[in-house]
Amino acid sequence: MPFGPVRGHQRPIKVLERAIRSGRIPHAYLFWGPDGVGKETVARHAAKILLCKDPSARANASPCGQCDGCAKTASGGHPDFHLVAPTEKAISVDDIRALLEALSFEAFERGVKIVIIRDVFKMSREGANALLKTVEEPPEGTHLFLLAHHRSQLIPTLVSRCQPLRFDPLAEEDVLAVLSDNGVEDEKARVLAELSGGSPGVALAQDFEVLVQADAESRDVAGKLQSMGTIDRLGLAESWSKDKEKLPLRLECLERRLSEAAPKSPFALNCLERLQAVRALIDRNANLQLALDALFLMAGKEGWEEFN
Ligand SMILES: [Zn+2]
Numbered sequence: 001m002p003f004g005p006v007r008g009h010q011r012p013i014k015v016l017e018r019a020i021r022s023g024r025i026p027h028a029y030l031f032w033g034p035d036g037v038g039k040e041t042v043a044r045h046a047a048k049i050l051l052c053k054d055p056s057a058r059a060n061a062s063p064c065g066q067c068d069g070c071a072k073t074a075s076g077g078h079p080d081f082h083l084v085a086p087t088e089k090a091i092s093v094d095d096i097r098a099l100l101e102a103l104s105f106e107a108f109e110r111g112v113k114i115v116i117i118r119d120v121f122k123m124s125r126e127g128a129n130a131l132l133k134t135v136e137e138p139p140e141g142t143h144l145f146l147l148a149h150h151r152s153q154l155i156p157t158l159v160s161r162c163q164p165l166r167f168d169p170l171a172e173e174d175v176l177a178v179l180s181d182n183g184v185e186d187e188k189a190r191v192l193a194e195l196s197g198g199s200p201g202v203a204l205a206q207d208f209e210v211l212v213q214a215d216a217e218s219r220d221v222a223g224k225l226q227s228m229g230t231i232d233r234l235g236l237a238e239s240w241s242k243d244k245e246k247l248p249l250r251l252e253c254l255e256r257r258l259s260e261a262a263p264k265s266p267f268a269l270n271c272l273e274r275l276q277a278v279r280a281l282i283d284r285n286a287n288l289q290l291a292l293d294a295l296f297l298m299a300g301k302e303g304w305e306e307f308n
Pocket of ligand 1 (some may be wrong): 051053065067068070
């Protein structure tokens with residue numbers, strides 16, 4: 001039976017369904033995995049089941065979809081449903097204090113309260129410390145769903161108090177299905193699914209033209225590097241480093257092109273490893289210009305024509 005609008009993620013959903021059916025639901029889950037793969041969609045559907053007024057919703061691990069509890073949760077307006085999300089890139093201690101105050105009151109309906117914290121790693125350390133006790137011992141009937149890219153982004157004392165569930169990138173056919181569910185027309189959906197890296201959220205958030213252009217540029221770069229001289233390579237590094245907004249998408253597209261070619265080409269594999277190393281440096285705030293200079297100067301001694 002499908003888990004509401006969710007596609008894929010059979011393994012974490014199986015664990016979650018078993019907990020809901022048995023009535024032994026952990027106080028706090030940590031859903032971790034790449035952006036846009038569906039962690040929040042799963043958490044919201046679990047919230048809908050737990051706040052549904054139909055007595056058989058939990059036993060079936062499925063909400064009735066007809067009661068006002070279901071309707072209010074779907075619209076985000078249920079008084080016992082709390083979504084905390086970063087504002088201006090951070091979750092402040094005041095956001096957490098406001099949440100804790102809301103949790104200190106009796107639930108409005110059914111004695112259940114659900115909390116989803118999006119990008120929980122963006123919470124300040126003070127906020128994380130304020131939340132610790134509640135994660136360990138929440139008020140009766142409260143269930144928390146913390147969402148993050150990776151467990152290592154969080155303080156260990158918080159992680160150890162949660163049940164972690166890993167979410168992987170989706171198969172291309174599942175991405176295609178999500179895009180189709182969201183009304184993306186077939187041909188566009190096929191291109192987006194191929195470029196999405198298993199993340200329908202990323203595909204839906206991108207401007208289609210921008211994504212297609214970034215992919216075309218990356219394919220072009222992969223094809224030309226072999227014949228480019230040092231000056232042109234440095235020029236390319238300079239131009240990519242100057243457009244910080246487009247850079248993550250350009251590198252993502254280039255990595256995908258290299259990944260496709262790598263199984264048949266040791267050279268592509270070598271370039272791919274260099275690219276991944278450079279991306280890790282950029283994530284750790286390395287100097288962009290230097291990182292890209294190194295990438296483009298080291299790559300492309302031979303074999304780039306294979307990526308045309
Ligand atoms: Zn219902």
